Amino acid sequence: MASRRNIHYSRLADDEDDSCDGSGERRKDPRFDYTPKSYDKIPWKSIVLALFLLFLGCLLLFLSIFIFTGHMAGDHSQAYGLLGLEILTFLPGLL
Known part of the structure; x- marks a missing residue:
């Protein structure tokens, strides 16, 4: 398996509360953005x-x-064999 040498990592913040910067405002996290196309x-x-x-x-x-x-x-x-196959196919289709 080839190693991925072109991935750049960034350091984690040293403090416990990394969600706020020094000014007291919360940084915007793009993971929680609402994207209506995905819905x-x-x-x-x-x-x-x-x-x-x-x-x-x-x-x-x-x-x-x-x-x-x-x-x-x-x-x-x-009939028991067909019933076993029925359970294996019916339940995933039902759920």
Whole structure:
């Protein structure tokens, strides 16, 4: 891994109260600035992934219910496997 030699560091203040300078005014910290553009972004990829996992979990739940009730051919162990997959996909899509 290459070292980063072009990063310049600054010394920390020696006193405990480094938020105020000598005049008593507070310095402006750019980390806490309000940027309205950051709140306007909608995470579409995360929403689509959550919906996909939700629908896939519902499909697997219906398939396992159909196997349990005997409407579809299959062993109960297959239904338990589908139920386990349903839990793994449904819960992240739900949350």
